[in-house]
Amino acid sequence: MASKGIKHNIIFADFPLASFASLRFKGFLFVAASAFVVISQIAAHAAEVRTLTLDQALEIADSRNRDIQKAKEFFRQVEGKYVEERSAALPQFTVTGQVARQQDKSQGVIAGGLIPTLEDTRSIEIGLSQAVFTWGKVGAAIRAAEKGFRTADERLRISRQDTRRDVAVAFYDILLAKEQFAIARQNLDQKERHLDEAQRRYAAGVATDYDTLAASVSVENARPEVIRTENLIRQAKDRLRFLLAVEVDVDVAGSLEAVMKPVPSYDETLTVARKHRPELEELRQRKEISVELVKIANAEDKPRLDIKGGYGWRQLDVGDAHGNGQAWSAGIFLTFPFFDGMKTRGKVAQAESDRRSIEIDEKKLSDSISLETRDAINTVKEAGEIVRALSGTVNQAERLLAMAEKGFELGVKIRLEVEDAELNLLQARGNLTRARRDYLVAQVNLDRVMGVLGEGKSVN
Structure with a gap:
């Protein structure tokens, strides 16, 4: 019984020593790994520094x-x-398409039912608009934009x-x-x-x-x-x-x-x-x-001239009557807003004030x-x-x-x-x-x- 007790005590005593050695070895590995990570981070940080x-x-x-x-x-x-x-x-081009249906029964009442009240329209057109004369507005805007460069x-x-x-x-x-x-x-x-x-x-x-x-x-x-x-x-x-x-x-x-x-x-x-x-x-x-x-x-309240035109195709259905074919238009249009409620005069006063302010600056x-x-x-x-x-x-x-x-x-x-x-x-x-x-x-x-x-x- 005594020998068994001695053997048991020896085994019990040896076990902590082995565990402690194992823990020390694992701790050494952990410290070494941590040191390697820290050194790697320091090296990476140093590599990121750029000397100029x-x-x-x-x-x-x-x-x-x-x-x-x-x-x-x-x-x-x-x-x-x-x-x-x-x-x-520059000339402005637009494409306009239309498919429409309208009905006006008042026409049937007035004409005694002789005029169809239902009308279908389909059309497509290319439009052109070109400024001809703008009282210097377009030229001034282009020159201002060039000076903006x-x-x-x-x-x-x-x-x-x-x-x-x-x-x-x-x-x-x-x-x-x-x-x-x-x-x-x-x-x-x-x-x-x-x-x-x-x-x-x-x-x-x-x-x-x-x-x-x-x-x-x-x-x-x-x-x-x-x-x-x-x-x-x-x-x-x-x-x-x-x-x-x-x-x-x-x-x-x-x-x-x-x-x-x-x-x-x-x-x-x-x-x-x-x-x-x-x-x-x-x-x-x-x-x-x-x-x-x-x-x-x-130039806001001055006359201007524009050329406008269009060319396309149009189809019209009115009652039992049907028709389609080419359609075009062209003309010179004059626009003269001779009175705009003093709006232009106010814009001119503001623009001149801005010019004088820039001179003061x-x-x-x-x-x-x-x-x-x-x-x-x-x-x-x-x-x-x-x-x-x-x-x-x-x-x-x-x-x-x-x-x-x-x-x-x-x-x-x-x-x-x-x-x-x-x-x-x-x-x-x-x-x-x-x-x-x-x-x-x-x-x-x-x-x-x-x-x-x-x-x-x-x-x-």
């Missing part, structure tokens, strides 16, 4: 941006309007230039955020090195708790900036992806280094802007269209462009001067920090002087990076103000 240069981003935006696509659709709408207006000058072209230019500006700004914002993140990361790494140095000095007995605590606080204060700048990178990338209308994540490859260009004079810039701004050109075309619309409205936009031109030139000058002023500051700040750190190691500098040098270097790098970004954006905005962004036109 500025030229590539602008090329994608030109074909996929929603505003540009909408402007292209407006061009197609204008094309349809032109076809619609041109049709008024140029309006659509200018609207497409507006969308393309605005999109190019927005894409360029988003591109430079990503580069700026990356630079700011790198600066924040370097600042954190540097403060972590200071903490390590303070801890070593404390272990060696040449530093106090205050030194290590101050270094630790500096490290923790530097972390939020790293988090903020990393989030700025994500936001800027999402903004660029929105402008490009793409589903995959995007990244950029480029630099904020800029070639300093001479700033054009105000008069030269304004002359180019008034010549090439698509908004001004669109208003000019709309003003010409409004002139044609006044002519169209003025043109003058207002011209004044606004003058102000935009001054602001754009001043912004470029300001950004360029800041870049020049800060170009040598970073090198000086780096030398100052190196000297402060070396002096602190030798005991001739205090931590406050090192922190001041670090702060100066951080500010110098950040200011220079932002100044370069601002200069590039100012150049892009100046080209947009002149109306030549992406069109390869110079000030001259």
Whole structure:
């Protein structure tokens, strides 16, 4: 009995060990499979990230941006309007068919039953209508539709230039955020090195708790900036992806280094802007269209001539009588609505008011462009001067920090002087990076103000 009990205990003891080994092996397989899935997802996500240069981003935006696509659709709408207006000058053909039965018993009563009261009619006819004279209405409508094409072209230019500006700004914002993140990361790494140095000095007995605590606080204060700048990178990338209308994540490859260009004079810039701004050109075309619309409205109560005709076959059954054969008609018709209750006069007044409103908008936009031109030139000058002023500051700040750190190691500098040098270097790098970004954006905005962004036109 004892031996059986021992054997039973052994079996009972061995079973959990085997089960546990099996569970460990299954757990290992599960963890390995999960890790493989995670790694595969990370690799797939990394493969979906598309790195773009500025030229590539602008090329994608030109074909996929929603505003540009909408402007292209407006061009197609204008094309349809032109076809619609041109049709008024072309002959109109219609096919008319008829199968009808009518009965009028009053005729039988009047004629004593001699006239049949039931009548069946069947006919088919091709009709022609051609406008001959419309008091200039048709011609004005066609000319207005033709000018609509140029309006659509200018609207497409507006969308393309605005999109190019927005894409360029988003591109430079990503580069700026990356630079700011790198600066924040370097600042954190540097403060972590200071903490390590303070801890070593404390272990060696040449530093106090205050030194290590101050270094630790500096490290923790530097972390939020790293988090903020990393989030700025994500936001800027999402903004660029929105402008490009793409589903995959995007990244950029480029630099904020800029070639300093001479700033054009105000008069030269304004002359180019008034010549090439698509908004001004669109208003000019709309003003010409409004002139044609006044002519169209003025022709509403004027006489017009039309040629109308028809040719076909007709069958008529009246009582016991039957007849069928060819039928045709032709004539010149005059229409003269000499009094329409002052409706035409009201339309003319509205059209003339629209024309004057467009002229006012043109003058207002011209004044606004003058102000935009001054602001754009001043912004470029300001950004360029800041870049020049800060170009040598970073090198000086780096030398100052190196000297402060070396002096602190030798005991001739205090931590406050090192922190001041670090702060100066951080500010110098950040200011220079932002100044370069601002200069590039100012150049892009100046080209947009002149109306030549992406069109390869110079000030001259």
